[in-house]
Amino acid sequence: MAARAIWKGDLKLNSTKVPVKLYAAVQDRTVRFHILEEKSKTRVKQHMIEPDSGKEIPSDEIRKGFEVKPGTFVILDEEELQKLEPEASREIEVTQFVLPTEIPPEYFDRPYYLGPDGDAGAYFALAEALQKKDREGVAHWVMRKQPYAGVLRAEDDHLMLVTLRNAEEVLSAKDLPRPPGRAPDKKELAMATQLVELLKGEFDPKEFKDEYRERVMEFVEKKAKGHKPRLHLVKAKKETTSLDKVLSKSIDALKKKQKKAA
């Protein structure tokens, strides 16, 4: 069944416009639980209370404030907050194009698929051009009263927008100290390299499954039917002692395993 578009916009590259529709690319499959009151087995609700008295404050009486120092708040009313909102626009401005390796993984937030909204010719031509040049566009737009930055890229024949986090939200390893202790020696490096080489391969996401989710669902279903499914305890892992020994053992074990599989 076709999904509904979240939003509609116009990709703007120079003076060229390509109208598009946005669709969520992710479908969360987490097992969803509800929080229940144990006594009544009914779903709980949430409200805001005064911590000392426990008294509920209804939402129309709640005020919003920024704490400038402990205990001191600057109140901001709805009108002022609304004035801070960026101007609404349907334009998705693409200002420059960079290589795919330019942006590190920690900046990526949410992916959206784009679909054509009228001009399919331009849409697919743009996707093909991006593929051929192997570049990504840096895009800026305003959606649902929030400003966004993202990358525009080709995902096979189609277009995709992946939103980016702002610089303030991302911690860089540059500012962190490296762990102490001596550096690994040549022999260790050689063995570790060999080990990693044995495990090298292509990226295939289908290789990995959320088995835990499946186990939880199975367990829940059994319980719902009135059974008492069995469970075992999780054991903690022991630490490595001699690194060299373990490295060479690993290599041997892996080689054996791969030989068997061949």
Place this chain on the structure above:
Amino acid sequence: MARKKATPKKTSDASGDQRSARPFWSGTLTFGLVSVPVDLYPGNRTNRAPLRMLSPEGGPLARRYYSEKSGDNLQDDDMVRGFEFEKDRYVIVTDDELERLAPEQSRDIDLRRFVPLEDIPPLYFDRSYFLAPSQGSEKAYRLLAQTMAKQKLAGLATFVMRGKEYLVTIFPEDGILRAETMRFADEIRSPKEIGLPEKKKVAVATVKKFERLIEKHSASHLSLKDLKDEQTEKLLKLVEKKRKQHKDIVEVEVAEREEGKVVDLMEALKKSLSGKRRAA
């Protein structure tokens, strides 16, 4: 340690508990038979300018669960976790049960596959974390980081953390290991599932027009610092303006901070990485 009742965790999302110097999660990174005990810390900072909800008098409010039936506010012990298998019918699942459903290996981040990092499409990346070596595993940690950096590879694994299984990619940055949780293949919708039209023939001239456009606006480098948080800046400016004007200021007595002292995430990470942690 077995827990009798299910107490839903307050920090329900994995964006990190920045109110303590403790790691978000502790486990073991493994490759082959090599074990590297590690601590996980969030790699993304959350909301820089949170707005507090206040009462009409200006006192900070707290969020609480309550029972619709009785109207009472509920404590952790009054609540359980349930799965709705039929309308209004629930199966109770405890923390202990969820923990036991994770098999022995799933608490390890077992690197079974190494791929070039640039081969992973960005749509898979979700949340970012840092790994710090714990319990004297610095040597093995550095070995792994250096090996992966030299070969420009990232390691892939699955592991269970806080009641959820994650696909994760581990890769080095400046000698530190980063972990980026990812989406599973079945969580990504395909263009077909979404209902996007299939590609038909395109006009060569149009493709060339876009190619020229891309060439013209290609940049060799992107300054990531330019990804600014304008909204927060605007908010902070307004707050500062009003503060100077002494407009709409409320002062309340703060007996003691709720939820413990706020510790800077960077400080906690720095401490952990330099090995100055309290004994496990």
